Amino acid sequence: MSAPLLSIEGVSVELPTPRGLLRAVDGVDLRLEPGQTLGVVGESGCGKTMLSRAILQLLPKRAKLTGRVMFAGRDLARLPREALRKLRGPELAVVFQDPMTSLNPVLTIGTQIVETLQVHLGMSGVAATRRGAELLAAVGIPAPEQRLRQYPNQLSGGMRQRVAIAIALSCEPKLLIADEPTTALDVTVQAQILDLLAREQQRRHMAMILITHDLGVVAGRTDEVAVMYAGRVVERAPTRRLFARMRMPYTGALLAAIPRLDTPPHTPLPAIAGRPPDPTRPLPGCSFAPRCGRADVHCHESKPPLADPERAGSLYACWHPL
Amino acid sequence: MAASKGDRRLGMLFVCAAAWIVLIGAAAIFADLLPLHSPNDMDFLGKRALPDAEHWLGNDQLGRDMLSRLIYGARISLSVGLLAPIIGVTVGGCLGMLAGYFRGPLETITVGGIDVLLAFPPLVFALALTTYLGQSVLNLTLVIGILGIPAFTRVARAVTLSLAQREFVTAARALGATHARILLREILPNVALPLTAFFLLGVAVTIVVEGALSFLGLGVPPPAPSWGSMIGEGRESLDLAPWLAFLPAGVMFLTVLAFNVVGDSLRALTDPRPGAL
Numbered sequence: 001m002s003a004p005l006l007s008i009e010g011v012s013v014e015l016p017t018p019r020g021l022l023r024a025v026d027g028v029d030l031r032l033e034p035g036q037t038l039g040v041v042g043e044s045g046c047g048k049t050m051l052s053r054a055i056l057q058l059l060p061k062r063a064k065l066t067g068r069v070m071f072a073g074r075d076l077a078r079l080p081r082e083a084l085r086k087l088r089g090p091e092l093a094v095v096f097q098d099p100m101t102s103l104n105p106v107l108t109i110g111t112q113i114v115e116t117l118q119v120h121l122g123m124s125g126v127a128a129t130r131r132g133a134e135l136l137a138a139v140g141i142p143a144p145e146q147r148l149r150q151y152p153n154q155l156s157g158g159m160r161q162r163v164a165i166a167i168a169l170s171c172e173p174k175l176l177i178a179d180e181p182t183t184a185l186d187v188t189v190q191a192q193i194l195d196l197l198a199r200e201q202q203r204r205h206m207a208m209i210l211i212t213h214d215l216g217v218v219a220g221r222t223d224e225v226a227v228m229y230a231g232r233v234v235e236r237a238p239t240r241r242l243f244a245r246m247r248m249p250y251t252g253a254l255l256a257a258i259p260r261l262d263t264p265p266h267t268p269l270p271a272i273a274g275r276p277p278d279p280t281r282p283l284p285g286c287s288f289a290p291r292c293g294r295a296d297v298h299c300h301e302s303k304p305p306l307a308d309p310e311r312a313g314s315l316y317a318c319w320h321p322l
Numbered sequence: 323m324a325a326s327k328g329d330r331r332l333g334m335l336f337v338c339a340a341a342w343i344v345l346i347g348a349a350a351i352f353a354d355l356l357p358l359h360s361p362n363d364m365d366f367l368g369k370r371a372l373p374d375a376e377h378w379l380g381n382d383q384l385g386r387d388m389l390s391r392l393i394y395g396a397r398i399s400l401s402v403g404l405l406a407p408i409i410g411v412t413v414g415g416c417l418g419m420l421a422g423y424f425r426g427p428l429e430t431i432t433v434g435g436i437d438v439l440l441a442f443p444p445l446v447f448a449l450a451l452t453t454y455l456g457q458s459v460l461n462l463t464l465v466i467g468i469l470g471i472p473a474f475t476r477v478a479r480a481v482t483l484s485l486a487q488r489e490f491v492t493a494a495r496a497l498g499a500t501h502a503r504i505l506l507r508e509i510l511p512n513v514a515l516p517l518t519a520f521f522l523l524g525v526a527v528t529i530v531v532e533g534a535l536s537f538l539g540l541g542v543p544p545p546a547p548s549w550g551s552m553i554g555e556g557r558e559s560l561d562l563a564p565w566l567a568f569l570p571a572g573v574m575f576l577t578v579l580a581f582n583v584v585g586d587s588l589r590a591l592t593d594p595r596p597g598a599l
Contacts, residue, residue, distance in 0.1 A: 056496055058492055058495060058496060085498045085499075085500065086498060087498070088495070088496055088497060088498035089496075089497045089498035090498070092496070093496065093497065094493070094496040096489050096492070096493055098489060101488055101489040101490060102489040102490050102492075102493045103490055103493075104490045104494075104508055104511070104512070105490075105512070106511040106512050106514075106515065107507075107508075107511055115507060116497055119498075119499070119503070120497075120498065164493070167493075167497070168497075171497075
């Protein structure tokens with residue numbers, strides 16, 4: 001096995017809030033090989049976005065990060081600011097959830113792409129403009145030369161997300177973090193954007209972290225999946241194995257909550273009862289226990305470790321796996 | 323397409339306002355080339371003369387040509403009116419953006435400084451500075467400019483505060499942009515729109531303030547004409563020749579209105595954010 005491109009070791013993120021210390025990410029370990037795709041799945045507020053910000057070192061000023069974020073042999077959390085800045089763009093890039101807000105509304109698409117190229121790759125204006133048009137064409141935008149002169153509000157949501165992807169890809173990053181790249185988009189556009197990401201990833205041999213709340217999104221497009229709940233990774237397995245055999249009841253409940261085409265109309269959707277625990281008041285036992293059908297006294301009292309007791313390559317944190 | 327869009331959005335009011343500003347501005351710039359009487363030559367036989375072929379708008383109480391004084395007055399009123407807000411927008415804009423972006427102690431100091439400046443009675447400040455530095459157009463501009471800094475700082479800071487939270491700023495940082503780049507390329511173009519609108523409003527306010535100061539005798543030293551001092555001098559013969567005060571007042575009113583109209587229209591037109599559509 002080659003050295004991992006990204007290795008997250010015991011990363012926790014704590015945010016001070018008026019109600020006490022909020023532990024958004026709680027002791028997460030992840031590894032990502034070059035060219036691989038990791039899916040991070042979880043519901044809103046489970047810490048997946050904070051985890052992505054921790055990797056990029058774009059946490060809010062008051063947030064406290066512990067643990068190590070090793071990227072290509074360097075610990076990002078301890079890297080000097082200038083070195084970190086140089087890493088962003090050519091090595092690390094990100095696509096955000098909402099393309100309505102991730103592009104500057106008062107600059108043309110062209111300005112935003114061309115300046116990125118000029119700053120990072122030292123291209124001349126003409127070369128950068130030509131490259132910008134190529135990038136737009138590569139992400140499937142017709143008539144790229146004209147699009148370069150337009151403002152973000154003249155494009156549709158899907159087009160804007162394509163532009164955001166083009167900007168993120170412009171410096172050929174080694175790792176792309178896609179933070180819910182399709183959540184703000186129309187369902188019909190979602191698949192196109194995901195296919196685009198997968199295609200560009202393969203072409204560039206780029207590693208990708210795909211963050212989503214939709215198990216369906218990660219199913220066909222990732223090598224490994226990490227399921228997060230209340231700041232912790234509760235199950236981690238190669239994608240095929242995960243969908244073949246889920247061990248953590250939470251993952252099972254997430255899958256069951258996806259509507260199916262073959263169920264008759266008006267069938268109630270099996271939602272997960274209750275709500276995630278208050279992140280400022282950590283539970284002594286398993287975080288999912290209050291909502292879990294299989295929980296017993298043991299689950300409420302002690303926290304299950306993320307482990308692979310069967311040595312089958314699938315890690316889960318549960319006392320009573322499925 | 324741009325032309326039809328412009329027509330639909332701008333309308334007659336904008337065209338009239340812009341034309342008025344151009345007219346006044348051109349007259350002020352080219353005053354020396356125009357076939358005008360000297361603004362300071364007195365004709366004691368023609369005191370408060372009514373308009374005739376020689377003096378289109380009549381003479382003032384010292385027999386000086388009103389048209390010529392209005393145009394030379396525009397020179398001073400407009401240059402003070404433009405320069406003072408430029409001082410405000412430059413200093414205030416920079417301070418506000420830095421304070422709103424970096425937050426922390428810098429913001430505390432800036433906001434504190436602004437509050438001190440705001441708490442200072444403006445008229446006393448103007449009096450103190452003009453007595454100390456002497457009465458001149460430059461000092462008048464400086465005084466009004468400094469007094470305008472707090473407002474611009476507040477606008478710039480408020481806009482920057484909300485912008486700094488937006489995702490495109492995070493996205494720029496994620497692409498390795500330096501602070502300077504984020505401030506200049508991401509935030510400044512967004513702050514520029516509200517600041518420009520506010521700047522034009524500032525021009526209008528400054529012309530009025532300059533008028534008020536000149537009226538009080540704190541403005542431009544005589545005999546140089548400015549609209550405010552003309553109103554002040556005209557006040558003495560309000561019963562005999564009311565137009566001596568009303569003419570400069572009317573010109574000032576139209577100019578201020580024109581700047582406000584243009585500022586408003588430009589803001590609506592140049593704002594490409596979806597909310598403005």
